[in-house]
Amino acid sequence: MTSEIQEKGKRAKAASYVLNIKTTSEKNEALTKIAEQLLIDQQAIITENAKDLAKGEEQGIPASTLDRIMLNSERITAMADAIHLLVKLDDPVGKVVEHIKKDNGLQIEKRSVPLGVIGMIYEARPNVTVDAATLALKTGNAVVLRGSSSAKFSNIALVTSIHCALAKTAVPTDAVQLIEDTSRETAKELFHLKDYLDVLIPRGGKALIDLVVNEATVPVLETGAGNCHIYVDEMADYIKTEKICLNAKTQRPSVCNAAESLLIHPAWFQTYGTQLLTALQQAGVTIIGDANVCQAFEAALPATEEDYGTEYLDLTISVKLVENVYEAIEHIHQYGTNHSEAIVTEDQVVADTFLHSVDAAAVYHNASTRFTDGFEFGYGAEIGISTQKLHARGPMGLPALTSTKYFIYGDGQIRV
Amino acid sequence: MTSEIQEKGKRAKAASYVLNIKTTSEKNEALTKIAEQLLIDQQAIITENAKDLAKGEEQGIPASTLDRIMLNSERITAMADAIHLLVKLDDPVGKVVEHIKKDNGLQIEKRSVPLGVIGMIYEARPNVTVDAATLALKTGNAVVLRGSSSAKFSNIALVTSIHCALAKTAVPTDAVQLIEDTSRETAKELFHLKDYLDVLIPRGGKALIDLVVNEATVPVLETGAGNCHIYVDEMADYIKTEKICLNAKTQRPSVCNAAESLLIHPAWFQTYGTQLLTALQQAGVTIIGDANVCQAFEAALPATEEDYGTEYLDLTISVKLVENVYEAIEHIHQYGTNHSEAIVTEDQVVADTFLHSVDAAAVYHNASTRFTDGFEFGYGAEIGISTQKLHARGPMGLPALTSTKYFIYGDGQIRV
Structure with a gap:
């Protein structure tokens, strides 16, 4: 039997191959639609969020955490506004970062391309769901989201809204996947989903990040502590x-x-x-x-x-x-x-x-x-602040969600 | 009791902080000295190599593997020649890759810097010892080498020669460490040496690479298979x-x-x-x-x-x-x-x-x-061919062994 994670990982991978070749304007249209849909679905999202809050109160979750889970009209509007700003940012995909012409006539172009599928594992705040999904789409990546059980109803409502928006666009709905089973076992499965995930980004406290760094075999973008x-x-x-x-x-x-x-x-x-x-x-x-x-x-x-x-x-x-x-x-x-x-x-x-x-x-x-902050540095968006040395270090803007690929154009050249 | 790995990792880390600020000419002088010393020590290296070959024959190691272990005057001269070519390559360290000037007067410079300490784990061929050490030094990195037991005498002789050369230069001898204990346990210890290693690079067959990727908590630069x-x-x-x-x-x-x-x-x-x-x-x-x-x-x-x-x-x-x-x-x-x-x-x-x-x-x-090859692409050196998407993808030249660092120059600026 295929697990939820396997199934959704596979769908995200397939979607990533479609998304991969979408134009900047197709991606931006999809983002704009998401911003609009979130406002349209506002009431439904707030209703579902109330279920998380009620459950949290029942379970005695501290008031400060409940505040981080809480969504209201103002916060949903802020999400939509952030998406409109994201639309305006430069698309980091498709740039020729290096061009080599060889004596034998071979043309070698190194171009920025999406990473593929981003796995995102995070804690209470449901706004990370929208933030992660839209940053991923902007950079041509599919995303597998694994939020916290304490925001489960809110996350489902937000992703339902995102799917509803994407259904009207060139971007496949499968590009955004939410793992609904928030057990520890599914988290561990995500850590090893190498066939489908190109990178795993933990967003949350030190315990979560340490767990992911120590256990994951999928490459990790580590956003660490600051002493x-x-x-x-x-x-x-x-x-x-x-x-x-x-x-x-x-x-x-x-x-x-x-x-x-x-x-x-x-x-x-x-x-x-x-x-x-x-x-x-x-x-x-x-x-x-x-x-x-x-x-x-x-x-x-x-x-x-x-x-x-x-x-x-x-x-x-x-x-x-x-x-x-x-x-x-x-x-x-x-x-x-x-x-x-x-x-x-x-x-x-x-x-x-x-x-x-x-x-x-x-x-x-x-x-x-x-x-030390992506917005203060003028990047217009921030994936997090990397304390690792590979791939990206310090505040990560949109380019941190891209890789590169060599395009080699020939006319029958062979190696001698 | 501190293990050999802990002790040598610690020394490499300390050396990396010194090496970190060495100039291009100081690093190149050290490389030139190594090339010279290898030729001076040729006979001693060949004598030690003969011990590996004799042990290998005794153990029934296949002739093709023995050929890969074998060092002679021609092969040692080739190593020295490769180092002289490496000296001529552009130093990727210290480049300003981004410059941001903020309205409040803050100047932000993103500069390329060495990774720090590179862990290298590899199989039979002793020439990897010299190759890895010199690529690391060229890019301002210290290196912890863990070769194969089948080339142990050769590796010790080569690193002795490297140390003898470095002793006469501005680069600390501690910048090149060879792990002499080639047991499986020390390999595992290396996989988790996060306090001292900034990256781990496996060079060898699929089994070795898979083992490192699956077990290491130190970030890995994966050079993979090609189907x-x-x-x-x-x-x-x-x-x-x-x-x-x-x-x-x-x-x-x-x-x-x-x-x-x-x-x-x-x-x-x-x-x-x-x-x-x-x-x-x-x-x-x-x-x-x-x-x-x-x-x-x-x-x-x-x-x-x-x-x-x-x-x-x-x-x-x-x-x-x-x-x-x-x-x-x-x-x-x-x-x-x-x-x-x-x-x-x-x-x-x-x-x-x-x-x-x-x-x-x-x-x-x-x-x-x-x-698909670093030399064919004109990079002048090749660390390996990355099949991962983070940090570096495809043929990796010297810049793959660097990270970046933000230098921020102010005059009392605070965040408002």
């Missing part, structure tokens, strides 16, 4: 330092590009340490310091080894004195997650040492780590 | 067809870009089938045909379902009639390995349908599949 540091050098300007530290820690502490740890040069700390930590404390930040910091700043709590490896995702920061930029780099390599790392200094040589030596997706000189 | 097809369309020119089929099948049948299967349009087959198959047969090729082919060509052996999925790597080819280009594409998607696929036709529309629809690293119109 981001700011190194405040001996030559750091105080005003810039305070602005950057406050912004990186407090503007949105729950996200991966927020700072989690300050490394400070002892000489700078002696002059400005108390002033900086006081400013952070007044902004509501709990300071976890090493012995030197705790001695100088009474409100600091003592840091353990574990603190340096912790992504707090909250108004908490660890603070440690380091002798120089080299010790800062070593600390970052030991505890960092290769996401976003910043130095504040007016010394260009020290800055260059830091930027070139630190192994991270994004390295900053005199700016907040909070800028 | 390559040639579709001979109704409008195929006979002369071109015969030239291409003979070349793709017989010029070097043991390699991944050789053709393994012919798909032929029935009308064309009726006119030219016997002539083409006779030509192949006269070139020593065994024809395995479907019912129609067997009926028309007496010497053909009947094909089973399994034949269509077989990479013969030998002077054997399966031949099947297909109704049209769509059936050819479907067959290729069912049995192919996404490597190299060719169409022979004078009909441009049919050719375009084939080229755009077939999902493979390289698609050919009127040319032999044998061209």
Whole structure:
């Protein structure tokens, strides 16, 4: 017997071969239709969403999670608006990225092409369903969606609406598949669906990502955790330092590009340490310091080894004195997650040492780590922020959902 | 207790941070020194190689494998020559691949950087040791080598020579690590060495590659098998067809870009089938045909379902009639390995349908599949031929061993 995953994977693969050769305008028309249909189906979607919310309340799901599941007219309109913006973005498919002409007359063109079928595994938020489906279609990819059981009714309603829209377009409805069985077993099946999936993208917390990275045999696009540091050098300007530290820690502490740890040069700390930590404390930040910091700043709590490896995702920061930029780099390599790392200094040589030596997706000189973001970089869309080194690193825009293919044009050439 | 793998992985990682910021000329000087040292150490290498050969003979290793292990003056000179050519190639590291200037004054540069540490696991041939080490160093990467037990003495001698050369240069000797324990357990340990390896590249047969792909949690650069097809369309020119089929099948049948299967349009087959198959047969090729082919060509052996999925790597080819280009594409998607696929036709529309629809690293119109090769494409070096879609697809030159990193230059900018 064929399982739901096998069956839907197979259909998505077949659809991907059709979608693969659709034009930009055919894909954009399909996206526009989806945006329109979501608004038309608004009431039905909200009704189904209410079932998820009722079930969640019954099961005692925390209010913050319920809020992430909740859909209302405003949120559905926001989804439709995001699709209209996606339509306007440049199609990354079909670009000739390399052209080689050989002496024997062979013409070799390396062109960007869709990946094929994208598997997407994610947690509570049902808007990821629409986001993932539309990013996939824009880039000519079919998609197999595997959301959370807590948003099951909402996800079915959203995909029903998407299918209804696609039925009126050149894009096959099979290009968007939703796995309705949300058991652990189907997740594991998805991890090994190599015959049909070209890539698997987990979107969610560290536990989900680690599970996928460790278990999947399908290639994974890893969007990882951010244990981001700011190194405040001996030559750091105080005003810039305070602005950057406050912004990186407090503007949105729950996200991966927020700072989690300050490394400070002892000489700078002696002059400005108390002033900086006081400013952070007044902004509501709990300071976890090493012995030197705790001695100088009474409100600091003592840091353990574990603190340096912790992504707090909250108004908490660890603070440690380091002798120089080299010790800062070593600390970052030991505890960092290769996401976003910043130095504040007016010394260009020290800055260059830091930027070139630190192994991270994004390295900053005199700016907040909070800028690591596809929209901030001007990509117009974001698949996620990659902390891996293969394929894509840092904020991933639409090109991250493409591969390349060599087209070779001959006239009977053979290899000699 | 730290294992050999842990210890050498850690050293390679530390060396990668040093190597990371070496200039092109520092890296090239190190490569030149290695080429020189291999020639100096020639006799010692050949002596150690003789031990591997003696052990292999004792163990009854086939002569063809022993030939692959064998090193002599000519082969060592060829290694040195290859290194001198590598020195001349463009350094792919440090290129600004994208430059973004934001309204707030932030300057964002996306630059190519080394991957970090490359794990290389490979079979008999000791020349892979030198090839992998020098390709890694050229691209600023450290490397952990895990060769075969059958070439252990040779590999140790080669890496000793490399270390002796590096000791005189700016590149740390720790950048090249050889795992001397060639047990299965150490291979498995390498598969999961995520703390120290940035990528794992298997080089060898299908069994090795499948093992690595299925077991490794370190990201893998997969260089896969090639079950390559040639579709001979109704409008195929006979002369071109015969030239291409003979070349793709017989010029070097043991390699991944050789053709393994012919798909032929029935009308064309009726006119030219016997002539083409006779030509192949006269070139020593065994024809395995479907019912129609067997009926028309007496010497053909009947094909089973399994034949269509077989990479013969030998002077054997399966031949099947297909109704049209769509059936050819479907067959290729069912049995192919996404490597190299060719169409022979004078009909441009049919050719375009084939080229755009077939999902493979390289698609050919009127040319032999044998061209899928980094040197043929003019890359000057080849890491392997990728059949995966993430990171690199098709022949991989030096840029496949790089990642990217965002450098962000500010003056106190914060996110609002």
